[in-house]
Amino acid sequence: MVDVIKLAISFFAGVAAACGVGWRVYKHRYERRDHIRVTAKLGFVGTGAELSVVVSAVNTDLRDVTISSVWLEAAGDDERTVVMFRPPLGSSLPGTIAGRAAGTTWFDVAHTESEGFAITAREIVGCIRTAADEEFRSAPTVILAAQ
Known part of the structure; x- marks a missing residue:
């Protein structure tokens, strides 16, 4: 026993x-592992209030995260991509996001559409890549032009 x-x-x-x-x-x-939430929404940026797609990344972790690239994709179409090489003046992405903080950048709709990437009335996905080579994507968002 x-x-x-x-x-x-x-x-x-x-x-x-x-x-x-x-x-x-x-x-x-x-x-x-990095913990980041990404959103892509339509917004107005700058003193002239240019119509833009605003991509935001929220770092929900305590550690700092370095974002190496930001891009937009047309949902369901892997060949249609717009990559941001240099951040616009006043933007914080690509760059380092402190713990429990957010970073934002934007893509000017008129400029992006003049380059051949149609944004309005399509599903757009905002994407980021960290320095650790992890990708994070927003939910597909339909961007409608302001009337």
């Missing part, structure tokens, strides 16, 4: 130790 009790205690101790190690591995992997 004593051997059965010792066996049961050792079994439960082994299960508890395995659960503890599993939890630590999960927590370690979760903490090392």
Whole structure:
């Protein structure tokens, strides 16, 4: 009877130790991953109030995250992409986002459409890539022109 009790205690101790190690591995992997929410919306930017697609990234983690690139994609069409190489004046993306902070950039609708990327009346996805080569995307958003 004593051997059965010792066996049961050792079994439960082994299960508890395995659960503890599993939890630590999960927590370690979760903490090392970036946690970013991306949105793409229509907005007005600048003193002349140019119509723009505003891409925002919110860092919900405590660590700083470096955003290396920002782009727009037409939803469902992988070949139609507009990439931002240099941020516009006053923009904070691409760049570093502090912990629990946000960064924003924008794509001028008139300029982007003159380059051949139709934005209005289409589903657009705002995308970012971190320095750790992780991609984050916004939900598809239909951008309608202001009347």
